[in-house]
Amino acid sequence: MSASNEYNKLFTIKGLSNTFETYIKFNTAAGIDKINYDRFESQKNEYFNIIKNKVISGKYRFTPYKERLILKSKHSLPRVISIPTIRDKIVLKNLHLILSKTFDVHQHLPQKYLQDLKDNLQEYDSFLKIDISNFFGTLKHGILLDKLKTKIRKKEILELIHKAITTPNFPNTYELITEGVPQGLPISNILAHIYIDDLDRKFKSMEDIMYLRYVDDILIFCQQSSLNNIERQIKYQLEAIHNLKLNNEKTKKGYLTDGFDYLGYSIELLGNGQIGMKVKESARKRFENSLVNLFTEYKYSKEISPKQFIFRLNNKITGSISSKVDGDETREHKYGWLFYYSQMDDIKFLYHLDWFIKKMFEDFALGNIDLSEIKSFVKAFYEIKYNVKESEYFHRPDSLSDQEKKKLLMEVFNIHKEKLLDKSQLNRQYYRCVYKPIKDYERDIQKIKS
Numbered sequence: 001m002s003a004s005n006e007y008n009k010l011f012t013i014k015g016l017s018n019t020f021e022t023y024i025k026f027n028t029a030a031g032i033d034k035i036n037y038d039r040f041e042s043q044k045n046e047y048f049n050i051i052k053n054k055v056i057s058g059k060y061r062f063t064p065y066k067e068r069l070i071l072k073s074k075h076s077l078p079r080v081i082s083i084p085t086i087r088d089k090i091v092l093k094n095l096h097l098i099l100s101k102t103f104d105v106h107q108h109l110p111q112k113y114l115q116d117l118k119d120n121l122q123e124y125d126s127f128l129k130i131d132i133s134n135f136f137g138t139l140k141h142g143i144l145l146d147k148l149k150t151k152i153r154k155k156e157i158l159e160l161i162h163k164a165i166t167t168p169n170f171p172n173t174y175e176l177i178t179e180g181v182p183q184g185l186p187i188s189n190i191l192a193h194i195y196i197d198d199l200d201r202k203f204k205s206m207e208d209i210m211y212l213r214y215v216d217d218i219l220i221f222c223q224q225s226s227l228n229n230i231e232r233q234i235k236y237q238l239e240a241i242h243n244l245k246l247n248n249e250k251t252k253k254g255y256l257t258d259g260f261d262y263l264g265y266s267i268e269l270l271g272n273g274q275i276g277m278k279v280k281e282s283a284r285k286r287f288e289n290s291l292v293n294l295f296t297e298y299k300y301s302k303e304i305s306p307k308q309f310i311f312r313l314n315n316k317i318t319g320s321i322s323s324k325v326d327g328d329e330t331r332e333h334k335y336g337w338l339f340y341y342s343q344m345d346d347i348k349f350l351y352h353l354d355w356f357i358k359k360m361f362e363d364f365a366l367g368n369i370d371l372s373e374i375k376s377f378v379k380a381f382y383e384i385k386y387n388v389k390e391s392e393y394f395h396r397p398d399s400l401s402d403q404e405k406k407k408l409l410m411e412v413f414n415i416h417k418e419k420l421l422d423k424s425q426l427n428r429q430y431y432r433c434v435y436k437p438i439k440d441y442e443r444d445i446q447k448i449k450s
Contacts, residue, residue, distance in 0.1 A: 024089060027431050031089075067083075095161060114277070125223055129251065130220075139179060145161075165181050165191070189215075270346070278346040310369065318336065318380040320394065321395070322398050380393060405426060
């Protein structure tokens, strides 16, 4: 289907309604207009008519985005996230759907790149790791629009995308934006992919190398004899052709046996003489600290019941499988620390974590809890490897019936039945107690990919 046909289908009352029902959930963040899900839902038909008429007439304007700063670490500048209004989010999601149907761009999860990395560890002797500096913030609008025009001819779509990427964050409403794509919008990632997709295709098609790119982190495996030539080629493409800046401090190259970090893993020579993948040391310590924090919170809190503590600890050990955490019910995702690190070769660390859990039960004197109810990192790891589709070992919050949800909320989270009288109340409490912790925890895991 062409971009024009997709546009005509999506920007109808039916198309806008489908996008709202499929992708916009009651927990979605409000923009600077402070219109939340309930208020929008109560007047949705009026809003749909406004969106449709303004988009079709070319008069649609995006409201300045609400700015949110996310601190990655004390050593780096905060990441600026732009939060659109619900009305704008619907328009932006439709643009994302148009771009997805029009461009053959595959946006894989980091686990896919890590699997490819692992599969090629023994095939090459050298690596080149390149980091693009301020990737989203330096994408040139002229280059981006030229790439969009290769497959999109309808000017209304191009103008709508241009308006989206030049809308400022509040309170900088008079800022003139001439480059960069705001992070946090439904179209941000796919526009960044389209911008650099030709480079991806060029290097993926080259013989005798392995090429991976996850957002702004590029990794190439090759033989030592061709390393310098490959480096010259890709730097020329990035800097001269795509007009991007490289972070030279994070650019590294050498033999695989020298070791390097990538997306939270440490790639290094293992004791068996093979190159393998381990959890990066800083990620190990951060995860152990998060376990200690969980025990500490339970020990000194009067509000967390033993059942709730066991529920939270087990979910932290195994992770969760859900299609509803992110609001997009079209795909099922796997969440959690162990799912992310399922490519590790250092299984001894998982035995250490199981020991660490038992030790904390002793240190915190939690003799009132039956340890047989606590799940195992080692068992969860092998279930992920060999039985994840059929396994009942993992937390699957989508699978519960309304009655089972109500029972869980009452027995584990001590929610009074008067707060669960109707389906809306039940879903909100279930999101707060079950889905939101998964989402918050997954946001913390995102910080390790550097």
